[in-house]
Amino acid sequence: MLIIAVLIGLIPAAIASNKGGSFFGWWFFGAALFIVALPAALIMKPDRAMLERQKLAQGMKKCPDCAEVIRGDAHVCRFCGYRFPVAPPPTSLPAAHGTKRSKCFKCGHVNIVPTNTERYTCEHCGQSLKAAPEANGMKRSKCFKCEHVQKVPVGVDKYTCEQCGQLLKAKSR
16 A cells, blocks of 8 residues: 555656656655645646756756747747857967858858858858958948848948848948
8 A cells, every 4th residue: 555655646746846846745745645636736836937947957048038948059049039149169270271261140150261262151050151352441231121241341431232232321430
């Protein structure tokens, strides 16, 4: 009879521990008073703070934008679309001769591409990119219509988007 009580106490303990309760406390309660512990475990509200702490301890992370808990290796929040910053590669490693570093505007990944390449695909997100010219006095500008990012000389007041042809004005700072 004692063995049956010990085994049957596992049912409310498993239900309550999935809702953030103490497994051993509910196991003891279920073994002693199963008829009361089972309905109590079933109607018990989940302890969201405890469940969140358990998930964070398991390597998950919390989105700073919507506060939902997501996988630790995620780069984009599945709830709100927030993009987590990608750590740049160490700058102490120079690019090989005949190559240059180029940062993807979409995901922030730094790609190493040959210097004579005009177009390339980001290794991380697959975005098709155009290699930026290696000239000083250039700034990056994003089109408000198609969101295309291009390099524009610093002194230029008006320019046309390379992708959609929209006439754009440079922002005054």
